[in-house]
Amino acid sequence: HAGPAAGRHPLPDARQFAETVRMWGIDEGDTIVVYDDDHGLSAARAWWLLRHAGLRDSMLLDGGLEAWRAAGLPLQPGEVIPVPGTARPSWGRMPVVDTAGAEAMASGGLLLDARAAERYRGEVEPFDPVAGHIPGARNVPTAESIAEDGRLRPAAELAERFDAVGVDDATPVAVYCGSGITAAHAVLTLAVAGRPGVALYPGSWSAWVQDPSNAVAVGPEPDGASGRD
Template sequence: MPGSLVPGSLVSVSRLLGRLDHVTLLDVRYRLGGPPGREEFLAGHIPGAAYVDLDTALAGRPGPGGRHPLPDEATFEAAMREAGVSMDRPVVVYDDWEGRAAARAWWLLRFHGHPHVQVLDGGWRAWSEQGGERETGEASVVRPGDFTVAAAKGMPVVEAERVPAVSVLVDARAPERYRGEVEPIDPVAGHIPGAVNVPTTENVDASGRFREASELRAVYAAVGAVEGADVAAYCGSGVTAAHDVLALELVGIRAALYPGSWSEWVTDPGRPVETGTTGG
C-alpha cells in the first residue's frame, strides 16, 4: 500500500512520521512496580494511539504461573479488538521503557499470529525528541478490530519442565539479580542453573534505541546464542525477556520465551537455584 512500512520488527520514528493513517498504534507504557501508564497516556500520546494496559491485557492474574503469566486467549483477543487491531493492518507498539513493555506486546501479537507487528525504536522518548505530534486526553475514536488468535502459534515457548534442557538459556535481568546479590521482587534470589546473563540494557544504546545488528550479534555470540543454537530467554516474570527475544530476532536468531520465568521457577522448592556466575 502507498506509505506502507518496511517489513521488520522495528520501525524508526522517521519512517513512521507521515504514515500514522496506515497503521494501528498501541501505547503500552508501563513501569515495573509503578502505576499503570494511563496517566502518561492522557498527558500525551502519538495521535490515534490506543492505550493498552500491560497488567490486564498483556498478562494473566499472578499465581503459580508467575507474576505476569500469559493472558488467556479470549482476554487478549478482546483487548486487541478493542484497541483496533485487525489482521490485515500493520501494528506499531511503543512505550517509554526502552521497548521492554512494547516487546511484550510485539511478542504476544506475533505468538498469536499477527503477520506484521513492529516496535517503535526509541519509543515515546524518540517520538518526542524528533518533533512528533502529540494528542492529549482519551484516545480518538478507535474502530474495533477483527484480530483473531491463531491456532498455530507464531513464536516458540518453553515451559518449566524443559527449561533445564535448553542449550543456551538467557537471563534478561540485571546482573545483580542474576547473581543473587539482591532480589527486590521475588522470594528467592539467584538464577536457573546454567543460565547466562544478557540484561536488557545490553540491547540498547544511550538513546534507548536498539543497538546495531553487528553489536547485538556480538553480545549474544559471547554467550553462545548464535544462529542454529537452541536458545530461550527468561526474566523475572516473562515481560522483559521478550526484549531479549526481540533483540535476537533482529539478528536472525529465533529464541523461545519461558513465560513463567523466575517468578514461576521459584514457586517449586524442588527446582534448583544457582547464585553467582554460571560455573562459579
C-alpha cells in the same frame, strides 16, 4: 493460565486477548506499531503477545516516545476510543518453554537470563522470594542491548554480544527474566541480531522458584561457561 506455575505475569487467556485486540481497533491485515516511554522494555511484551497471536506485521518503535518527541513529531492529547476492529488472532505462534523445558534448555541447549547482573548473581531480588538464577543459564541483561540514546544497539553489535555467550544457528535457545516481561525484549533483540525463533519462558524466575525442588544457583558465571554440556 493462573496459579504459581504461571508466574507473576501469566500470559493472557487467548480468547480474552483476541477480544482485546479487536477492542484496540485492529483490523485484519493491519500493520501494528507498539511503543512505550521505557526504551521498549515494556512495549516488547505487547510486540511478543501480538506475534504470539499470529499478528506477524507487528513492530516496535525503536526509542519509543522519547525518540518520537526528539524527531519533533506530533502528539495527540485526550482520550481515543477506537472503532472495534476485525482482527482474528491465532494463538500460539511464538515458541515458548515451561519450567521443565527451561531446565532442559539449560543442560541441552542455551538458556539466557535477561535480568540485571546483580539479580542473576543473587545479590538482590526485589520481587521474588528467592534470589539467584537457574543453574546453567547465561546472563545477558537485556537493558544492555539499549544504547545511551534509548534505541537498540546496532544489529551487528547485538549479534556479537549474543555470539559471545554461545548463540548460534545450531543450538536451541530460550530466554527468561523475572516474570517474562523484559525477556520478551530479549527475544526481540535476538531477532534483530539475526537470531529469530528464540523461545520465551513466560513464567520465568517467578515460576521457577515456586517449586522448592528446582535448583537455584548464585554467584557469577564460571569461567568458560557455555550453558551446554
